Amino acid sequence: MNDELLALIQLQETDQKIRQLRAEISALPKRLAALEEKLARQKTGVESATKAIKEEDAKRRRLESDLKDVQQKIAKFREQSSSVKTNEQFHAVQHEISFAEAEIAKIEDRELESMERSEQLEAGLRAAQQEFTDHTKVVELEKETARKSSEEQQKHLAGLNADRERLRGQIAETRLANYDRISGSKGTALAHVADQSCGACRMALRPQLWNQVRMGDLIPCESCGRLLYFDQELPPHPAE
Ligand SMILES: [Zn+2]
Structure with missing residues (x-):
């Protein structure tokens, strides 16, 4: 095999390596962008979990205020019952009181359900925050690795380009x-x-x-x- 053919074969091998390396180099930013996208999604997850907790808290505060209203109503009925004149009036007030007490029981049930939901939401938030923190570390490490490997790739590419020029010099x-x-x-x-x-x-x-x-x-x-x-x-x- 003559030297020129050998140089041509080596040139083709070098060109293929350059092409492959360029593809690897251009794939890296895409990979990093995908990692960043995942991070952004996790951040949104943390934000919406935080928002849901606040909404649930607000709901419970409203229930708490409803509860106070009904309790005040009961207190008023009790006052009335001490000053009623007839048996009939007394029973009517008693009826109002038991109705209001049933309402309180309902509100308390809803408060309990809301507290359970809050617990679940808080557990979800903790998990989302942990995922976000972990993935933040992964992204930082990946970026550092990418920076190093990109330096190496550039050096490798410069070497291949030098080989390429040398080989081309040997061919008519x-x-x-x-x-x-x-x-x-x-x-x-x-x-x-x-x-x-x-x-x-x-x-x-x-x-x-x-x-x-x-x-x-x-x-x-x-x-x-x-x-x-x-x-x-x-x-x-x-x-x-
Ligand atoms: Zn052919």
Whole structure:
């Protein structure tokens, strides 16, 4: 295998690594944004749980004030009952009192239910706050890791770009233009021949073409147009 072909193969490998690395680099902000979104959702959860607790408290204060009103009513009825003249009036007031007492029992039941709801809401709030705190730590750590890995990725990318320039310097301009044109449209410009077929599109080579490729000529695949090369040292079934 001649040096130029070797440089071309290495150039393609380098270009693929660069492409993969660029994809990783551009995926990182998206991942961080997803983590931040989750954090924002949790914050909203904490806020709405806090609001629900306040609303439940306000509801209970209203019940408390209703209770006082009814208690005052009862006190008034008791006053009246001491000054009634007839048995009938006395029974009427007693009836009002027992009616009001039943109302108090109802209000007290509702207060109890409200207190139970508040307990549940507070437990929910504590859980939501814990989740938020935990996830805040996760996001901070992820950001720190992302910052470090992004520095490493940039260094790695700079190294690959330097390799790329060095390799391109070893290849004749017309071949390089051909490589750029094919890789620009196909993603890759070279295809390794295995089983007498193009390693990229799997089209079988005609015997004459196969002979030329085996002799070391870089010939375009008749199907996909990639430049075919043969390397005896490569396994017969490469994963291309
Ligand atoms: Zn092909």
